[in-house]
Each structure stands twice: as C-alpha cells, then as structure tokens.
Amino acid sequence: MKLAARVSQVSPSLTLAIAAKAKAMKAEGIDVCSFSAGEPDFPTPEHICSAAKKALDEGKTKYGAAAGELKLRETIAKKLRVNNNLDYQAENIIVTNGGKQSLFNLMQVSIEYGDEVIIPAPYWLSYPEMVKLADGKPVIVDTLAENNYKITPQQLKHAITPKSKLFVLNSPSNPTGAVYTPEEIKALAQIIVERGLWVVSDEIYENILYDGVEHLSIGAVSPEIFERTIISNGFAKSYSMTGWRVGYAAAPVELIQAMTKLQGHSTSNVCTFAQYGAIAALESSQACVKEMVTAFAQRREVMYRGIQAIPKLSCPKPYGAFYLFIDISATGLKSLDFCDRLLESQQVAAIPGIAFGADDCIRLSYATDMPTIEKGLERLEKFVKSHVS
Ligand code: GLU
Numbered sequence: 001m002k003l004a005a006r007v008s009q010v011s012p013s014l015t016l017a018i019a020a021k022a023k024a025m026k027a028e029g030i031d032v033c034s035f036s037a038g039e040p041d042f043p044t045p046e047h048i049c050s051a052a053k054k055a056l057d058e059g060k061t062k063y064g065a066a067a068g069e070l071k072l073r074e075t076i077a078k079k080l081r082v083n084n085n086l087d088y089q090a091e092n093i094i095v096t097n098g099g100k101q102s103l104f105n106l107m108q109v110s111i112e113y114g115d116e117v118i119i120p121a122p123y124w125l126s127y128p129e130m131v132k133l134a135d136g137k138p139v140i141v142d143t144l145a146e147n148n149y150k151i152t153p154q155q156l157k158h159a160i161t162p163k164s165k166l167f168v169l170n171s172p173s174n175p176t177g178a179v180y181t182p183e184e185i186k187a188l189a190q191i192i193v194e195r196g197l198w199v200v201s202d203e204i205y206e207n208i209l210y211d212g213v214e215h216l217s218i219g220a221v222s223p224e225i226f227e228r229t230i231i232s233n234g235f236a237k238s239y240s241m242t243g244w245r246v247g248y249a250a251a252p253v254e255l256i257q258a259m260t261k262l263q264g265h266s267t268s269n270v271c272t273f274a275q276y277g278a279i280a281a282l283e284s285s286q287a288c289v290k291e292m293v294t295a296f297a298q299r300r301e302v303m304y305r306g307i308q309a310i311p312k313l314s315c316p317k318p319y320g321a322f323y324l325f326i327d328i329s330a331t332g333l334k335s336l337d338f339c340d341r342l343l344e345s346q347q348v349a350a351i352p353g354i355a356f357g358a359d360d361c362i363r364l365s366y367a368t369d370m371p372t373i374e375k376g377l378e379r380l381e382k383f384v385k386s387h388v389s
Helices: 014-027 046-057 070-084 098-110 126-133 153-159 182-194 253-264 272-283 287-308 335-346 370-387
Strands: 093-096 116-121 137-142 164-170 198-202 229-234 247-250 323-327 361-365
Touching: 014 335, 046 272, 070 093, 070 247, 070 272, 093 098, 093 253, 098 126, 098 198, 098 229, 098 247, 098 253, 116 126, 116 153, 126 137, 137 153, 153 182, 164 182, 182 198, 247 253, 287 323, 287 370, 335 361, 335 370
Parallel strands: 116 137, 116 164, 164 198, 198 229
Antiparallel strands: 093 247, 229 247, 323 361
C-alpha cells in the first residue's frame, strides 16, 4: 500500500528504537550498558501498585469517561492549584495515554496547515514530528551550550512571524537538563502575551531538580499568560510509571473539550485501573519522589565528573531531568556514527543528538543504576581514547 505522506515525512522515535535494541541485546545475554531511554530504573512505588490492584479487585475494569476518571481529574487540578499556583478545575484536565498523547492531541486540535510552532533546539524528538503530523511547520531555534541550551527572549522574538501559533517550552529539559530560572520564564511569558502566541509547557520533569533550583510553571506568571498556556505532564518520570501510560494536559476548557472529542475517536479513556494508581501517586506521601531524586542527584555527580574527565567530551551541568547532553564535536564524529560505533565496540547505548536537532552531541540518560554508570563511563573513555584519533 502507498503510505500517506503525513507519515512518510515523519522520523521513527530513536529513543524508543535504541532503548528496544539495548533491551533485546541484554535479553540475548550481551552485557550492555544502556544510557538510552529516559526511564527510571526503580520499580513503581508499592502503594501506587496496591491502589491499582485494589481498583482491579473492585471491578474498575470498564470503559470510563474519555477525559479520565473524575476523581483523578479533580486530584490533578488540586495538585496544579496547590503545587503550581495554577487555577484549574477538573473541567480543565484531560487524562491521556502518557504525557506524549497530551502533546499529540494538542497539536491535532490547535494546529492547521501552515501554522508555525516554535521549538528551541535541542528538543525532545517527538515535538517536531507531532507538529508535522498536524500539518504544521516546526520552526527550530538553535540554542547555545554557552547559554545552557536555553532560548533567549531575543531569539524567541526573532522567530515569531504572522504564522506563529504556539511555542514549546520544556523545563526541566529533555535532552539537555537545562532549567529556566523564574526570571527567564517571566521574560518569555511577556513576549508570548505581547505577541499573542500560545505556549505549551511540558513539565514532565518538574520534580527532578538539583542544587535547589526552582521550577516555575509559566502559567503562574500572570492571568494573561495563564489564558494562553497548556500544561503537559504525567506520572512516568516522577513516580517511575513509564509503562502505565498515564499523563495529562491542563488548559482552557474549549481546548480540553476539543482534545476529549479527538480522544473519544482515537484511544478513548486511559486504562481505568491505572488511573487509580495515579490518584494514589498524587494523594500519598511524596517521599518516594524525594528518594528517587536523591539517587538521581548522586548519579548526576558521578556522570558529570566522569564526562569532564574524558578528553574531547564536554557538557553543561544539568540542573534537572536525568540526562547529560554531551558535545562530541572534538572527536570528529557525527552523532549517529559515534553511537553506532560505541554500541558495537563497547556495548554502550546512547542516543545520537541528531534525533534532538544537534548532530554534534549525544544524550546519556543516568536514570540507571550506579554500577552501570561506572562501567559505562569506563567503556566510553576507552572508546574515545582508542577509536577516536
Ligand atoms: N521520553 C523518554 C526519552 O526521551 C522516553 C522515550 C520517548 O518517549 O521518547 O527517552
């Protein structure tokens, strides 16, 4: 069959592909050090699993409302009011199949042919593809390592045209680990309001912060920006629930209604009993999140120091999420070649920066255990020293 142009122009998800390859190699008995997908290595906390098991036992196994269980939407709205200073109610929330589907739905309901979506690079690889799948035009703005890979207000201003509709903000950032300061967020918010743009704020890493840096949700800056903000978030990263596929969007009611209509014809509701696990995640003690973040912080130190010690590699210090975004240009290799050779010769899986719009870089996820980190760093050093002249 001749495939539709809409899908032919889209690249496959390299994060998922490389992570799957690393898992398959492990299953074959190969000793792989995988720094590929951003997937916490911890089990989902017991109380969250128990809540989902209880929901199963209670027969929460039927279709639910397309927008999500009311109790979960109320709990999410409360979390956004209390933790993020965002004045949402249940009607402002849609529960989606991971944070990813919230973004996909948003692009589908808001972007029309020719609409421009401004995306700072390096970006999470699915943003531009989702824009293309909605017939929109991704407008990529390259940021600099010297500026910790953050877009400046001037860069945003220059990227705006009469066709600009949406700006994609992701702080803490995947793949760079950058975190925008409250002042930087406020400066971007001012431009968005002045120029009549919308902003989607992907806050999936909001809890994974280091060295006391603060996360400010852009919608909390002023009532004007709140009206133009869509929040995307989910449970995967904070609660180690990657396979559960529970995420959400928060936005003005008309947008949520449109996304719900779309979801009603695509995936319907998110797995009903999984949503009860998500309620428990938000309602229970957040100590489990703290514990995981403490472990990520230790790993970040070891990874960052390890990379600094390897000649020809460098990266800015990340302040959030669990990735290092490493400049490999001094090795003379481009990112795909680097990652292929690294996997083949040292069995270390990394994601080529080309997937994130930066071919001179690679991404390493340190959401993995310390022995893998130590062994992987040794292998990476050996690779750089022996395979790269
Ligand atoms: N978001 C994670 C990552 O970037 C998981 C894979 C994906 O959805 O892209 O590694």
